[in-house]
Amino acid sequence: MFLTYIVPLSILIPILIGLFNYKNLQTSGKFVFYYLVASGLINLAAIVLVAFRMTNLPLLHLYTIVEAVLLLSYFRTIFTNHLIRKFLLYIIIIFPLLCIINFTFIQSIFTFNTYTRPLEAILITFFCLLYLxxxxxxxxxxxxxxxxxxxxxxxxxxxxxxxxILSNYMVFVSKNKELNLMIWQFHAIMSMVMYLAMAKGFSLTKTDG
Incomplete structure (x- = not known):
């Protein structure tokens, strides 16, 4: 219940606040809003597939592309350095191509994308720290x-x-269901923390300089 419904539905908090303040959002805020809406729609599709006892792993490959493009576009709007913005543009173009190559030739679309998903996380973390x-x-x-x-x-x-990085190992090699559930519950909690932080950001649109 927590993983399947509560966490995906918690994304409605920042979406609703962002929608209420949408006319006051800067371009950077709009990219974050689009990211949350896209995430919510893909999560909804994943819930429907689970309800029909179908695998939702192909959606994860799609989600990785959408998430990376929108969040990297967000960073491109908040950086003022021309070279960084140009570099980000190249990554926004190249990364989806790497994802397509990965699920076409390397990792099946029915497994966790343990190459491109961590790469995406590293890229987003890097640019976030660089901006800071x-x-x-x-x-x-x-x-x-x-x-x-x-x-x-x-x-x-x-x-x-x-x-x-360890997703496929935990599911297909370790097969420790309790450990796997604990780890994904932790992931879910961190997702909610991110949603709440973004909700706070949307609530500050009128005072943000």
Whole structure:
């Protein structure tokens, strides 16, 4: 119940707050909003597939592409450095191609994408840390929309990267169901933490400079 329904539905909190403040969102906030909406729709499709006892793993491959493109596009809007923005544009184009190559020739679309998913997490974490390094902490940092978006990203992606790497091992090799459930419950909790941080960010749109 917690993994299948409560966590996916918790994404409605930032979506509803973002929708309410949509007209006040900057371009960066809109990319985060689009990411959450896309995530919610894909999660809904995954729940439907589970209800019909069908595998939803192909959706994970699609989700990885959508998530990476939208979040990297978000970072491209908040960086001011031309070279970084250009580099991000190249990654936004190349990464989906790598995902397609992976599920076409390397990893089956019916298994966890343990190559591209961790790579995505590393890329997003890197650019989040780079932005934090470039921008620094200002006096008004805690009241900025992007600060809460980045906080949610940094609490989620680095922590769960190891889960993405070991996903196939835990399911198909270890077969320790209790450990597997515990790990994915932890993943679910971190997802909720990210959603709540992003909800806080959307609530600050009117005061964000």
């Amino acid at each position: 390094y470039k921008s620094g902490f200002t006096e008004n940092w805690i009241n900025k929309q992007t600060s809460w978006f980045n906080m949610g990203i940094l609490l989620y992606f680095p922590v769960v990267c190891i889960i993405f």
